[in-house]
Amino acid sequence: MVSGKLILNVIAGVSSLILFSCNNGSQQKKAVDSTKKTVVVNTMIPGTPIHYDSSKRYIFLTWDDSPQPPGTQNCTRTFREQGVKATFFAVAAHYNIDPLRKKILDSLKKAYPEFLVANHSYTHAFRDNYNFYYMHMDSAVNDILKAQQDMQIPLKIVRLPGRNTWAGNSEFRGPKTSEKVARKLDSLGYKIIGWDIEWQFIKGNIPKQSATALAKEVNDKFDVGYTNQPNMMIILAHDRMFAKPQYIDSLKALIQLLKQDHRNVFETIDHYPTVQQK
Structure with a gap:
């Protein structure tokens, strides 16, 4: 069975190839803007590790x-x-x-x-x-x-x-x-x-x-x-x-x-x- 992680990696790789092979400037800008939007999304899930501060x-x-x-x-x-x-x-x-x-x-x-x-x-x-x-x-x-x-x-x-x-x-x-x-x-x-x-x-x-x-x-x-x-x-x-x-x-x-x-x-x-x- 193909894992979900592998599928995501394949999709990400294909998306990257499309982005870099595209010669249309507006399409490139749209892709970059879309990427910027995902940066602000909270990706923390339960169990996400933290770093301890020994002074706290x-x-x-x-x-x-x-x-x-x-x-x-x-x-x-x-x-x-x-x-x-x-x-x-x-x-x-x-x-x-x-x-x-x-x-x-x-x-x-x-x-x-x-x-x-x-x-x-x-x-x-x-x-x-x-x-x-x-x-x-x-x-x-x-x-x-x-x-x-x-x-x-x-x-x-x-x-x-x-x-x-x-x-x-x-x-x-x-x-x-x-x-x-x-x-x-x-x-x-x-x-x-x-x-x-x-x-x-x-x-x-x-x-x-x-x-x-x-x-x-x-x-x-x-x-x-x-x-x-x-x-x-x-x-x-x-x-x-x-x-x-x-x-x-x-x-x-x-x-x-x-x-x-x-x-x-x-x-x-x-x-x-x-x-x-x-």
């Missing part, structure tokens, strides 16, 4: 259980207003509830490099039945594979439901209960991402820490080097925590506090060191 501290805002309106829309609007990037770990069962949720998540998939969508399983561990989920490796792995296919997520990046688990490149760190599932996903090319700090919630969806307390926790962990990767900080929160205006104000305040330190750079999780392709 990288912060990854990762929001779980997407899409959860109106929290998801409130968060994306806030991130855009503040000019920061974020990653949404999506649950396929939430995505399939209604057309609105599908529209929300599909729009996020098109918003790269501002936002990235990653995998957070299909059923969220059979609706939070964590022990049973991780005891049955095959069904848990299939649950995640089904979510990947159903939501058409571009990269094999997953956060396991209810487990602060890290795996990739045959390495594993996290609770033993999730090890078999994580190692199987690793063998299938997945990168499993945990978190350094969680913005916890109470009563189902109310942020527990204040923005000031959370910013201090971030800075303290950076200062002592207590993160999974040097100069990298993954913050976990959940979309539903920001459904109400007062909690959106807390999110804005956190971002503004973190932006006060000019070393801080916000990135999507495909640029985390254990994920980014070398």
Whole structure:
């Protein structure tokens, strides 16, 4: 079978021959102008590598259980207003509830490099039945594979439901209960991402820490080097925590506090060191 890349190369070569053999000046100008137009098109796709700056501290805002309106829309609007990037770990069962949720998540998939969508399983561990989920490796792995296919997520990046688990490149760190599932996903090319700090919630969806307390926790962990990767900080929160205006104000305040330190750079999780392709 002829690959798509080969076909594109052949087309490009033929186009070049036509351009250089053409004696009509207006046709040449038209071709050049057309080329100029393509220069301004954003060609970044999920997984496009970046170069790290050793003088910077990288912060990854990762929001779980997407899409959860109106929290998801409130968060994306806030991130855009503040000019920061974020990653949404999506649950396929939430995505399939209604057309609105599908529209929300599909729009996020098109918003790269501002936002990235990653995998957070299909059923969220059979609706939070964590022990049973991780005891049955095959069904848990299939649950995640089904979510990947159903939501058409571009990269094999997953956060396991209810487990602060890290795996990739045959390495594993996290609770033993999730090890078999994580190692199987690793063998299938997945990168499993945990978190350094969680913005916890109470009563189902109310942020527990204040923005000031959370910013201090971030800075303290950076200062002592207590993160999974040097100069990298993954913050976990959940979309539903920001459904109400007062909690959106807390999110804005956190971002503004973190932006006060000019070393801080916000990135999507495909640029985390254990994920980014070398």
